[in-house]
Amino acid sequence: MDLENQKRVKEFTEQYGAENIVVLLGAAEGEASGLAAETVTNGDPTYAGPLTGVSLGLKVFHVCEPEVKEEFDPNIYEDQVSMMEMVLDVDDIVSEMTSIREQYCKF
Amino acid sequence: MMVHTPDMVLHNGTTQTTERIVNPDSEYLKELPNHLRTYEQALSYYPNQVYIGNKTPDDLTALPQPWYDKECDCAARYGKFGQIMPQEEFILLMQVCDVFDLVKLDKNFVAQHKGSLASNEIIDEGILSRVKDGIAPEEVARLVNEDHAEPLYHNNELVGCAARAHDIDVNLSAHVMHENIVSKASSVLALLHVVKSAGIQKEDVEYVIDCAEEACGDMNQRGGGNFAKSTAEIAGFVNATGSDTRSFCAGPAHAIVEAASLVAAGAYKTVVVTAGGCTAKLGMNGKDHVKKGLPILEDMIAGFSVVITQDNGTDPAINLGILGRHTVGTGSAPQAVISSLVTDPLDRAGLKVTDIGKFSPEMQNPDITKPAGAGDVPLSNYKMIAALAVKRGDIEKADLAKFTVEHGLTGWAPTQGHIPSGVPYLGFAREDILSGKISRAMIIGKGSLFLGRMTNLFDGVSFVVEANGGTEPEAAGVSEEEVKGMIAKAMKEFAATLLAQAE
Amino acid sequence: MSILNDKKVIIIGDRDGIPGQAIEACAVSAGAEVVFSSTECFV
Numbered sequence: 001m002d003l004e005n006q007k008r009v010k011e012f013t014e015q016y017g018a019e020n021i022v023v024l025l026g027a028a029e030g031e032a033s034g035l036a037a038e039t040v041t042n043g044d045p046t047y048a049g050p051l052t053g054v055s056l057g058l059k060v061f062h063v064c065e066p067e068v069k070e071e072f073d074p075n076i077y078e079d080q081v082s083m084m085e086m087v088l089d090v091d092d093i094v095s096e097m098t099s100i101r102e103q104y105c106k107f
Numbered sequence: 108m109m110v111h112t113p114d115m116v117l118h119n120g121t122t123q124t125t126e127r128i129v130n131p132d133s134e135y136l137k138e139l140p141n142h143l144r145t146y147e148q149a150l151s152y153y154p155n156q157v158y159i160g161n162k163t164p165d166d167l168t169a170l171p172q173p174w175y176d177k178e179c180d181c182a183a184r185y186g187k188f189g190q191i192m193p194q195e196e197f198i199l200l201m202q203v204c205d206v207f208d209l210v211k212l213d214k215n216f217v218a219q220h221k222g223s224l225a226s227n228e229i230i231d232e233g234i235l236s237r238v239k240d241g242i243a244p245e246e247v248a249r250l251v252n253e254d255h256a257e258p259l260y261h262n263n264e265l266v267g268c269a270a271r272a273h274d275i276d277v278n279l280s281a282h283v284m285h286e287n288i289v290s291k292a293s294s295v296l297a298l299l300h301v302v303k304s305a306g307i308q309k310e311d312v313e314y315v316i317d318c319a320e321e322a323c324g325d326m327n328q329r330g331g332g333n334f335a336k337s338t339a340e341i342a343g344f345v346n347a348t349g350s351d352t353r354s355f356c357a358g359p360a361h362a363i364v365e366a367a368s369l370v371a372a373g374a375y376k377t378v379v380v381t382a383g384g385c386t387a388k389l390g391m392n393g394k395d396h397v398k399k400g401l402p403i404l405e406d407m408i409a410g411f412s413v414v415i416t417q418d419n420g421t422d423p424a425i426n427l428g429i430l431g432r433h434t435v436g437t438g439s440a441p442q443a444v445i446s447s448l449v450t451d452p453l454d455r456a457g458l459k460v461t462d463i464g465k466f467s468p469e470m471q472n473p474d475i476t477k478p479a480g481a482g483d484v485p486l487s488n489y490k491m492i493a494a495l496a497v498k499r500g501d502i503e504k505a506d507l508a509k510f511t512v513e514h515g516l517t518g519w520a521p522t523q524g525h526i527p528s529g530v531p532y533l534g535f536a537r538e539d540i541l542s543g544k545i546s547r548a549m550i551i552g553k554g555s556l557f558l559g560r561m562t563n564l565f566d567g568v569s570f571v572v573e574a575n576g577g578t579e580p581e582a583a584g585v586s587e588e589e590v591k592g593m594i595a596k597a598m599k600e601f602a603a604t605l606l607a608q609a610e
Numbered sequence: 611m612s613i614l615n616d617k618k619v620i621i622i623g624d625r626d627g628i629p630g631q632a633i634e635a636c637a638v639s640a641g642a643e644v645v646f647s648s649t650e651c652f653v
Contacts, residue, residue: 032481
């Protein structure tokens with residue numbers, strides 16, 4: 001994850017409290033989703049950014065995952081995201097995200 | 108054209124320079140040199156041979172992925188779309204392109220490699236006469252160690268440097284000058300090739316548009332420009348002026364629409380669109396490549412030039428009546444972006460998605476992007492276009508995968524930002540249209556404007572290249588469908604009049 | 611229990627996946643407050 005984005009995640013978490021934060025991702029495939037999710041839960045796996053060694057344990061979802069999708073206004077989701085479900089490997093994304101959440105999510 | 112620049116991966120790619128600051132002892136930096144390719148390996152890499160025109164996108168489609176572990180049966184350094192230049196010749200070309208005595212080379216290095224630059228088939232006497240003898244190696248080392256010069260390495264040896272152009276102006280720092288001179292030199296090489304392959308004279312070129320992603324200027328005008336004119340000068344386009352067009356990766360598509368418009372308007376007869384490459388992006392996804400045991404595939408500086416001239420009656424034409432544009436109001440939803448670039452212009456022209464033989468969106472090489480988690484970018488674009496075509500009823504849902512093959516291409520361009528953005532297909536598109544394989548190609552450029560932190564907007568432009576002749580009526584503003592519609596409407600009105608009269 | 615309603619949401623979109631602004635629109639529709647939204651680019 002971009003270093004500046006890691007910095008912002010860290011700052012907002014300190015400001016609002018980890019239990020009040022949810023991270024939503026839009027990555028293009030499973031592995032990238034998993035890496036971003038790992039960064040905001042267990043720490044930056046590439047050891048480059050401000051979240052290196054920082055386990056925030058944040059709640060994190062990909063925007064195409066069913067748990068969050070059902071909370072969106074269906075018309076807005078249809079306009080903004082739905083077409084990408086035909087493009088992305090949603091099953092792979094869901095399985096990577098679930099695995100990261102099970103291991104590292106604290107909330 | 109491309110240049111193989113392994114030493115610049117180590118010293119100038121931002122992934123590496125950032126890592127050196129935040130994590131100087133990292134495993135990645137230790138492991139990285141073992142993953143650099145030799146010049147010969149870069150030559151025999153399939154996607155590179157496609158880029159210079161010795162192999163075709165179809166050859167690549169037929170080749171199972173990944174490609175980094177396969178040796179191409181063609182390892183030529185020259186092709187019909189340019190060449191793959193070795194680093195040592197390029198360092199000399201950088202010195203040639205520097206007119207402020209900033210690039211200083213070790214005289215032994217110059218003596219050793221000047222001959223190979225001279226034997227480069229595109230390098231003429233005008234270029235060669237600019238090569239300087241160089242300075243003592245101790246002086247190079249002093250400039251680097253004591254005077255903030257950006258070092259130039261070849262095979263891990265210090266062989267020269269780019270000095271700063273001002274003591275305190277950050278916009279003229281050694282780092283910026285190095286980056287800009289690399290962009291300029293690669294653009295010059297592309298210009299030299301394009302006049303030759305297009306069969307025009309340098310004197311014919313009246314205007315040059317540079318669409319790379321660098322900015323040149325001093326502290327009082329940071330992006331003042333003008334790369335276009337400075338490259339035209341070195342390339343010897345004495346009758347040309349020019350200007351720079353910028354829009355991140357969408358720059359090339361904007362520039363070509365502008366060039367075609369200038370020619371169509373009669374402002375200039377021959378316009379060349381050009382762009383050099385980008386050192387910052389070298390090894391951009393290197394961490395993923397090294398982690399997965401791949402070679403560093405982002406070791407190529409790339410550039411391109413396109414000649415746009417008056418209609419000669421045979422060459423494919425850019426149809427300015429079918430332009431797609433992502434507007435301020437389009438938004439960033441992927442379907443809105445693709446609609447604005449693909450289906451909206453086709454709707455206006457009364458065409459179906461399937462009327463376009465080949466789409467060329469962002470032609471990033473999936474061998475580079477897939478291991479880095481960015482997926483297969485061209486394929487994602489084709490799936491989006493296909494999904495829209497299904498929604499419009501242009502194709503059946505069952506034919507979605509078939510559409511991506513029949514109307515798509517496999518990406519081969521290096522991840523140099525603006526370089527992959529639609530235009531790498533233009534050379535092949537010309538051939539495919541002339542041979543009758545397709546009649547229309549759509550070139551799509553998309554740009555991430557938000558990276559500049561001036562807006563959250565995206566950008567994109569598309570245009571259609573089509574066979575010469577036979578389609579003028581559409582270009583004139585009225586399509587066959589529209590004519591049919593007008594006739595049908597007139598007939599209905601006539602019938603209504605008859606009915607009214609009968610009553 | 612709702613995941614997003616009344617939560618502070620941080621969005622990391624992707625140029626070649628779902629861009630930040632598109633996710634923002636969805637998050638707001640679920641009653642979340644977007645505190646940061648960005649779009650990454652790997653190409």
